[in-house]
Amino acid sequence: MRISELARRSGVPVATIKFYLREGILPTGAARGATQADYDDDHLNRLRLIRSLAELAALPIAQIKTVLGLIDHPDADLFTTLGKAISALPPYVESGGGEHPRARAAIEHLGWTYDETFPATWQLERALAAVEEAGIPLTDERLDAYGAALHPMAEYDVAGAPGGAIDADASATGHPVIDRSAAERSAAARSAAVRYAVLGTALYEPVVVALRRLAHQDIAARRLGA
Amino acid sequence: MRISELARRSGVPVATIKFYLREGILPTGAARGATQADYDDDHLNRLRLIRSLAELAALPIAQIKTVLGLIDHPDADLFTTLGKAISALPPYVESGGGEHPRARAAIEHLGWTYDETFPATWQLERALAAVEEAGIPLTDERLDAYGAALHPMAEYDVAGAPGGAIDADASATGHPVIDRSAAERSAAARSAAVRYAVLGTALYEPVVVALRRLAHQDIAARRLGA
């Protein structure tokens, strides 16, 4: 299809599509001549994905570029790739010098793996500092409730990954390999695993947040009487 | 304290504080003369809260104004107030005409209260459309896993509200009153309840999101071997 049809089918203005092409987040169509390029369904899907990441996940263009780049050209190590992807997701916080006392206490209280190089650790530290300053600090009791709810949820996410994505190419990382056959997975399959992990993180968070808000509403509605 | 001290103690530039005063999200200090105003710890806390909402919850100034306005002058009906607060939180989506098939199916599958006037319903619809388009639709099985995890979490949140916030002023809304004494709660106590509910929603979401990311990391780390 031509660019005008791509625009019509996606609902995105031609000028905006050109902008995305310029920014390098949408691949150019197959050139059919000096003034014609051919776009296909892949372009349409990519365009829709860009809009979802921009509007729903609220990612700036630069971070969309990073995320799509990871999907298109994943690192050998999926663990590292996921780390990079999470760095590209809001909220954007810097490490802050290496000390994350609140996050460390919380994670160790839950018995989870504490790793101060992981962006989510910094994000947790910052989030905990904020609720503390607002006068509603996270109690151990509430932390237990959250941990008990979220860990099984996360396990479900990982279990549902295509072909046990987490094990992909473990051999290349020095980590023990759980599933030997994973090391022989094709680049396409690895890309699918990265895609699942990265988009699952970026796009499922709005789902989780919306469900949590609706759970609050449900409880409030029940309390007020049906 | 004077404005320069407020700036020093909060780490926010004087010019920015003046900007917040202009925008009406930070109350002016008590005037001590034509060129002097007195700021206290309330101003300092408010300033820190503004920064948390802006940087962590990524709220635009206009929405911060809305949220703070709800805390300062809550509606009689806390249920309505919470709805307005959630409208001010990202992601910003419009109703879209009244049809929310994906959200409706999901909520009814969970047996929760479906209310198409609630912003979180529109947000869920949009989020579900996005994951669907990205090729990783929400299965009923995953929905069950999420619902089973999130509902108890939300119950914990509501139970922890100061004085059973949800029941506050139920008498004024026409809804049945669960706790009769709640109707006599003072304006200050009601404001505290709204504050807990609104900030709990806005500021705890980053905590939940960070914990979910860390749970994924924990699981990945365990799978790859300690």
Add this chain to the structure above:
DNA sequence: AATATTGGATACTGTAACTATCCAATCAGC
């Protein structure tokens, strides 16, 4: 009295994400 600071008003800056215009080279229909 001299110097610094303040509140208040106004103007300016920088960034991000588009949006619009222009142009020469086609392409599509007649």
Add this chain to the structure above:
DNA sequence: GCTGATTGGATAGTTACAGTATCCAATATT
């Protein structure tokens, strides 16, 4: 083949947001 519409590509302009910076007359402070 001719003509008007469309395209890719480049460049420039717009809008919104969130601050920053400057000015000024009126105090505070020393």
